[in-house]
Amino acid sequence: MTPSSTAEFATIFEIMRMSTEDGPGIRTTVFFKGCSLHCAWCHNPESISPNPQLQWVGNRCIGCRTCLSVCRENALALTESGMEIDRTRCTGCGDCADACPGTALEIMGKTWDLDDLTAEVLKDQAYFETSKGGITVSGGEPALQSEFAGQFLKALRQRGIHTALDTCGCCRREALDQVLPYSALVLFDMKLMDPVLHKKFTGHDNRRILENLHYVADYMRSHVHPSEMWIRTPLIPRATATRENIGAIGQFIGAHLRNVVSRWELCAFNNLCRDKYLRLGQRWEFEKEELLTLDFVDEMADAAKSSGVDPDMVVPTGSTRLE
Ligand code: SF4
Ligand code: SF4
Structure with a gap:
C-alpha cells in the first residue's frame, strides 16, 4: 500500500539521532512509514502500514x-x-x-512538512561535520514517498550534507529517479536470491528488486551521484542465513555489481524489537529466537568472502551471543 505523500508532506514514524549503523559517520536517520515488503523478521513492525x-x-x-x-x-x-x-x-x-x-x-506516524523536517534534522549538523556523517532516509520504504523524499534529500544536498538512501528496492522505477540524483550513498537490501523463498518470507518475489538493482548500478555508472553503494543482507536464522543464500548473493554481486558495491554488510539478527510487536498487539514468529553465535556469523562471513567478491568488503555487523 502506498502512503499518502506529496512533495510537501510525508508520514514519518521516527527520527533517530546519533546512528552509526546507517552509513558513514554519525547520522540522523529518518524513517518513512509504509513498506512494499512485509518481511517475517521485520525489526520495525510500525513501519509496514502507511497509516498512523x-x-x-x-x-x-x-x-x-x-x-x-x-x-x-x-x-x-x-x-x-x-x-x-x-x-x-x-x-x-x-x-x-x-x-x-x-x-x-x-x-x-506523524505528518511532517518539508521545511519543518529539514530544520529538525539540521539541528544535528555539527555532528555530521565532525564525524563525516549525514542523513539517511530509511523506513519502511522511503521510495514509496519519493516525491517528498527526493525534495528532502535535495534540500540537504544543497546545504552540503551527506545523504544516504536505504531501500529494499521494491518500488517503481520513476520513484528511484526522484531520489537517486540527491543520494550520495545507496544502502540496498539483498535478502534472498531464491524467488520462491523471497516471496515466502517477504510477501513478494525478488524480480523487481533485482531489476531495480541493475538499474541503480547502471545509473551510478553514468552519473556522479550516487557515488557509492553498500549491500545489506540481514542474517536471519531459518531464512536468509544459509551458506547457499549468502553464496548466491555474493555470486550476483561479483557478476553484476563489480566496481559499484564498496561494502557488503551482513547484519546479524537481533531480537530487540520483541516489545514493538507486543505494543502493536501483533505476534512475531521470531520472538523466541536468540541472537546468533559469533561462530555462526563467522561461518556466514566465510561463505560471503569465498563467493567471488572482494573479501575485504564483507563486514559483519550487530551483536552476537556467547556459546
Ligand atoms: S483508540 Fe484513540 S486513536 Fe483510536 S480512534 Fe479512539 S481515540 Fe482515536
Ligand atoms: S488507562 Fe492507561 S492508557 Fe488509558 S489514559 Fe489512563 S494511563 Fe493512559
Whole structure:
C-alpha cells in the first residue's frame, strides 16, 4: 500500500539521532512509514502500514481509563490482560494519546512538512561535520514517498550534507529517479536470491528488486551521484542465513555489481524489537529466537568472502551471543 505523500508532506514514524549503523559517520536517520515488503523478521513492525497506528506501553499505564472516555469510536477496552485496541474501529485520531496522563498511548506516524523536517534534522549538523556523517532516509520504504523524499534529500544536498538512501528496492522505477540524483550513498537490501523463498518470507518475489538493482548500478555508472553503494543482507536464522543464500548473493554481486558495491554488510539478527510487536498487539514468529553465535556469523562471513567478491568488503555487523 502506498502512503499518502506529496512533495510537501510525508508520514514519518521516527527520527533517530546519533546512528552509526546507517552509513558513514554519525547520522540522523529518518524513517518513512509504509513498506512494499512485509518481511517475517521485520525489526520495525510500525513501519509496514502507511497509516498512523496507536500503540500501548503497558508499564506506563496507571489504569485511569481516561482514554476509554475520550474515544468516540469505542475502540478501546482495558482488560486484565491489558489494553485491547479494536483496530477495525480505531481511526488513529490520537485523542486518547493526547488525553493519557501516563503517556502510555502513542501514535506511530506523524505528518511532517518539508521545511519543518529539514530544520529538525539540521539541528544535528555539527555532528555530521565532525564525524563525516549525514542523513539517511530509511523506513519502511522511503521510495514509496519519493516525491517528498527526493525534495528532502535535495534540500540537504544543497546545504552540503551527506545523504544516504536505504531501500529494499521494491518500488517503481520513476520513484528511484526522484531520489537517486540527491543520494550520495545507496544502502540496498539483498535478502534472498531464491524467488520462491523471497516471496515466502517477504510477501513478494525478488524480480523487481533485482531489476531495480541493475538499474541503480547502471545509473551510478553514468552519473556522479550516487557515488557509492553498500549491500545489506540481514542474517536471519531459518531464512536468509544459509551458506547457499549468502553464496548466491555474493555470486550476483561479483557478476553484476563489480566496481559499484564498496561494502557488503551482513547484519546479524537481533531480537530487540520483541516489545514493538507486543505494543502493536501483533505476534512475531521470531520472538523466541536468540541472537546468533559469533561462530555462526563467522561461518556466514566465510561463505560471503569465498563467493567471488572482494573479501575485504564483507563486514559483519550487530551483536552476537556467547556459546
Ligand atoms: S489514559 Fe493512559 S494511563 Fe489512563 S488507562 Fe488509558 S492508557 Fe492507561
Ligand atoms: S486513536 Fe482515536 S480512534 Fe483510536 S483508540 Fe484513540 S481515540 Fe479512539
